[in-house]
Amino acid sequence: MKILVTGAAGFIGSHLIAQLLDAGHSVSAMVRYPSTASDQSKKRQGQIDALGAKFKDKLHVFRCEDVTALPGALKKNASEVCVHLAGRSWVRESIGWPELYEDANYRNTVGLVEALRVNGCRRILFASTVMVYGKDAPLPYEEEQLGCAPASPYGAAKLACEILLNSYHALHKLETVNLRLFSVYGPHLRPDTVPYLIASAILKGRPFTIYGDGSSMRDYVEIQDVLRAIQSALTGNESHNALNIGSGFGTPLTDLIQLIEKAFNKKAELVYKPAILGELTVAIPDISLAMEKLKWEPQVSIETGIQRLAEWIRSPDARFMSA
Amino acid sequence: MKILITGGAGFIGSHASEHFLAQGHRVVAIDNFDPYYPEARKRRNIVEALKNPQYRLVQCDYGDRLVVSKLLQEEGFDVVLHLAAQAGVRPSIENPLKYERNNVGNLIAMLEAMREHGPRKIVAASSSSVYGNNTPAPFREDAPCMLPMSPYGASKRASEIFLGTYCGLYGFAATVVRPFTVYGPRQRPDMAIALFTSKVLAQQTLTVFGDGSTARDYTFVSDIVAGLAAAVEKCSEGIQIYNLGNGKPHTLNELLATVEKATGQKAIIQRKPLQPGDVERTMADITRARADLGYTPQVGLEEGVSRTVAWLKEEQKNGREAARA
Numbered sequence: 001m002k003i004l005v006t007g008a009a010g011f012i013g014s015h016l017i018a019q020l021l022d023a024g025h026s027v028s029a030m031v032r033y034p035s036t037a038s039d040q041s042k043k044r045q046g047q048i049d050a051l052g053a054k055f056k057d058k059l060h061v062f063r064c065e066d067v068t069a070l071p072g073a074l075k076k077n078a079s080e081v082c083v084h085l086a087g088r089s090w091v092r093e094s095i096g097w098p099e100l101y102e103d104a105n106y107r108n109t110v111g112l113v114e115a116l117r118v119n120g121c122r123r124i125l126f127a128s129t130v131m132v133y134g135k136d137a138p139l140p141y142e143e144e145q146l147g148c149a150p151a152s153p154y155g156a157a158k159l160a161c162e163i164l165l166n167s168y169h170a171l172h173k174l175e176t177v178n179l180r181l182f183s184v185y186g187p188h189l190r191p192d193t194v195p196y197l198i199a200s201a202i203l204k205g206r207p208f209t210i211y212g213d214g215s216s217m218r219d220y221v222e223i224q225d226v227l228r229a230i231q232s233a234l235t236g237n238e239s240h241n242a243l244n245i246g247s248g249f250g251t252p253l254t255d256l257i258q259l260i261e262k263a264f265n266k267k268a269e270l271v272y273k274p275a276i277l278g279e280l281t282v283a284i285p286d287i288s289l290a291m292e293k294l295k296w297e298p299q300v301s302i303e304t305g306i307q308r309l310a311e312w313i314r315s316p317d318a319r320f321m322s323a
Numbered sequence: 324m325k326i327l328i329t330g331g332a333g334f335i336g337s338h339a340s341e342h343f344l345a346q347g348h349r350v351v352a353i354d355n356f357d358p359y360y361p362e363a364r365k366r367r368n369i370v371e372a373l374k375n376p377q378y379r380l381v382q383c384d385y386g387d388r389l390v391v392s393k394l395l396q397e398e399g400f401d402v403v404l405h406l407a408a409q410a411g412v413r414p415s416i417e418n419p420l421k422y423e424r425n426n427v428g429n430l431i432a433m434l435e436a437m438r439e440h441g442p443r444k445i446v447a448a449s450s451s452s453v454y455g456n457n458t459p460a461p462f463r464e465d466a467p468c469m470l471p472m473s474p475y476g477a478s479k480r481a482s483e484i485f486l487g488t489y490c491g492l493y494g495f496a497a498t499v500v501r502p503f504t505v506y507g508p509r510q511r512p513d514m515a516i517a518l519f520t521s522k523v524l525a526q527q528t529l530t531v532f533g534d535g536s537t538a539r540d541y542t543f544v545s546d547i548v549a550g551l552a553a554a555v556e557k558c559s560e561g562i563q564i565y566n567l568g569n570g571k572p573h574t575l576n577e578l579l580a581t582v583e584k585a586t587g588q589k590a591i592i593q594r595k596p597l598q599p600g601d602v603e604r605t606m607a608d609i610t611r612a613r614a615d616l617g618y619t620p621q622v623g624l625e626e627g628v629s630r631t632v633a634w635l636k637e638e639q640k641n642g643r644e645a646a647r648a
Contacts, residue, residue, distance in 0.1 A: 067420065095492065098485075102431045106481060110423040110474070135491065144467060149487025149562065153431070156488040160427065160481030164419075166470045167477040170455060171416065171600055241469055278492055 003234070004079040004121070006030040006112065007086030008061070009044040011190050012127065012181075015223055016083060016230060017048075021055045023231075028077035029061045030086065040191070067111035074119045081123045081234055082116055084109065087158075090192055091131060094154035095278045105157035106164075113168055123175040125233050128162050128242070130182045130219070130283050131155030140286040143180070143242040152278035162242060169239045177233045182246035182285055185305065186223030187312035194253070195220070195306070198260045199313050202268045208257070212275035216253045217282045219246035222300035222308070232294040240293055244285035247298045259302065263310035325349040326555065327400045329385040329433070330407030332356065334509045335448070335502070335547060337368035339404060342548050343555075344375045351379045351398055353391070353407065357425075359414075360512050367643075368509050386429025388436050395440040402555055403437065405430070405447040408479075411513060412452060412600050415475035426478035427485065434489050444496040446554045449483050451503040451540070451568065451605045452476035460572075461608035464501070464564040473600040483564065490562045498558040500550060503568030503607045507544030507627060508634035515575075516541070516628065519582050520635050523590045533597040535576035538604040540568040543622035543630075553616035568607025569620045581624055585632040 003020055007013040008029030017027050029048065052059050064073040087105045088094070094101040109126070116124060132155050134147025150156045165176040185195045201208035229245045251259075257268050275281070291297055300308075312318050326343055330336040331352020340350050352369065356362045372378045383390045385407045409415070409425035430447075437443060454462045455470040471477045486497040506516040522529035550567040573581070579590050612618035622630075 098431050098435060099428070102428055102485075106427060107420070107423050110419050114419050114474075134487075146467075149484060149491055151488065151491055153485070153488060156481075156485045159484050160477070163469055163471065163480050163484075164474065164477045167455070167472060167474065170457075170470050170472050 002026045002079040004028040004082040006084045011188055013085045014047055027059050028079050031063055067108050070111050070115035071118050074115045078119050082121055083125045085127045091152045091154050091278055094152050098153035101153045101157050106160045109161040117172055125177045126165050128178045128180045129158045132159040140284045142286050166241050175237050175239050177240045178242045179245050182219040182221050184226050185220050198257055202264050202266050207269040207271045210270055210272050214254050217250040219284050220251055221247045222305035225298040225300050229296050232296045243290040244287050245290055246285040246287050248287045250284040251302050259306045263306050325400045327351050327403045329353045329405045332365035332369045334511050336406040338544050338548050339551055340372045349377050353381050353385050355384045386432040388432040391433055392436040400442050403445045405445055412473045412475045415473050416600050419474035422474050422478040427481045430482050438493050444558055446498045446558055449499050449501045450479040451501050453480040456602050460606040463608045464611055472602050487562045496558050496560045497562045498554045499564045500554055500567045502547050503540040503542045503605055505542050505544055505547050507631055520632050523582055523586045523588050528591045528593050531592050531594050536574055538572040538574045540572045540605045540607050541624055542569045543627035546620040550618045565612040566607040566609050568609055570607055570609045572606045573624050581628045585629040
């Protein structure tokens with residue numbers, strides 16, 4: 001199958017394209033490296049170059065920063081299926097820069113989906129987020145019980161994208177799947193995520209800041225479980241307005257800290273600050289719909305997942321990143 | 324009261340401006356005179372308003388954050404009535420990015436200006452098209468609205484979602500109204516009633532999509548303005564959503580018969596298949612607007628169409644093109 005992956009240089013994207021190539025698919029990888037020549041950027045570029053050397057013409061890497069140029073860019077990279085992972089995904093940043101988030105998430109998705117349609121794409125998987133749920137959504141989150149409104153512009157933009165995809169399904173009969181990803185973690189995790197920040201604080205002997213009283217609870221889902229959900233959603237022709245992709249278990253922040261402390265055999269130094277506007281405190285999904293529709297089941301426990309993460313963080317690979 | 328009306332020179336915006344001016348309020352209208360239909364039409368819409376010293380027109384994009392920020396600081400508004408939009412279901416299918424920019428991107432820019440300078444109070448027009456085809460009729464405001472049938476409907480739903488987020492984050496007061504097929508004098512030239520009437524009057528062939536059984540909840544503009552005025556008055560912290568419809572849908576065939584009756588002329592009809600994005604039926608449940616806003620639609624289809632026909636005839640008498648040929 002010929003598959004387009006957007007955000008291919010990101011955390012999930014870089015895992016996904018490696019796996020798709022291994023499985024024998026042809027991959028068009030749309031990338032946007034961070035504008036600064038950071039270590040992270042260089043590293044991602046190196047990873048993708050290595051894949052290119054290994055898989056040759058099975059991998060085509062391209063960039064397209066101008067949304068209006070997408071129809072032309074995709075003509076050259078026509079694909080049957082698209083996994084749309086590109087976007088900005090930091091809640092706190094979205095509160096400071098809502099216009100940026102509307103642009104990077106909603107506008108770019110409108111342009112992408114239209115460009116895919118005119119180029120004959122059949123099926124689109126969209127990486128949505130737990131952040132589409134409102135603070136008043138009943139727990140555990142069920143797909144149709146969104147609550148009043150997303151708590152952040154990031155969540156609002158992602159929900160707007162879901163609705164756009166649904167309307168393309170209704171109008172143009174495109175096959176669309178919205179995957180609401182919970183807190184994805186694993187090797188190659190972005191440095192601005194909670195598990196990474198905790199580990200890095202422990203290793204560097206710096207304090208880790210808890211926003212709020214530490215009672216927050218998240219569903220941490222390991223990257224391999226997410227990849228298997230994506231793989232499953234790639235096949236078939238059913239559309240899904242929304243599917244929760246999580247581990248099915250909530251982990252309190254304090255438990256997560258303990259697990260990471262155990263993995264590195266070192267205590268974290270904690271400081272407390274007021275809770276952040278726009279963040280969800282407890283965010284736990286009901287994943288039964290995804291389990292049923294995708295015939296999928298998360299397999300990696302938080303204990304195993306944190307061990308894997310810790311192994312990677314200890315490896316020279318990760319040290320290069322945090323240098 | 325000082326009110327900022329976006330899309331102030333448009334069909335509903337110009338009627339709303341006149342209403343608030345008549346109540347003795349200060350009205351500042353923003354309009355970009357988008358060429359979706361002729362600028363001259365919008366200029367005529369505001370001829371009366373411009374005579375009022377309480378009225379000010381600012382020609383700009385409502386999403387021009389610098390200009391809007393300056394205006395908010397200068398005027399110190401009590402409330403924003405947000406009516407500016409890229410309208411049109413079918414054109415949105417051709418150019419979805421334009422709808423994203425004008426209905427969502429620009430809204431975020433204005434909300435940011437409002438967060439910074441005030442007011443944190445907004446009454447915004449969404450659309451009945453957010454309901455799509457899978458909402459059971461009559462449409463209730465608490466329906467999920469996750470499947471609009473067009474990029475236009477999707478962009479309007481997106482704007483509602485962002486308004487909800489701003490309420491949660493910054494204590495905005497936001498009242499969203501969902502108007503249903505608004506018609507009346509000054510109607511946009513691409514809309515069914517204006518289009519049909521002009522064709523019937525000119526004895527030209529008019530194109531009807533589908534077998535005429537599609538139904539719309541046609542709502543006369545004066546009823547919408549009354550609903551908007553009540554929404555402005557009642558707007559309080561948090562997000563509220565209200566349908567503004569007539570509550571009594573009519574089929575396309577009924578509409579055609581009403582137009583024939585009002586004009587005294589037979590329509591020459593050419594039928595074509597339904598267009599993508601067309602929904603089969605819209606019907607507002609207006610229980611909520613009635614209870615909270617005292618909204619009671621006054622003008623039925625027959626009276627509304629005859630008033631619209633009278634206006635169109637007057638326009639044509641003055642040699643003005645009132646509908647898109």
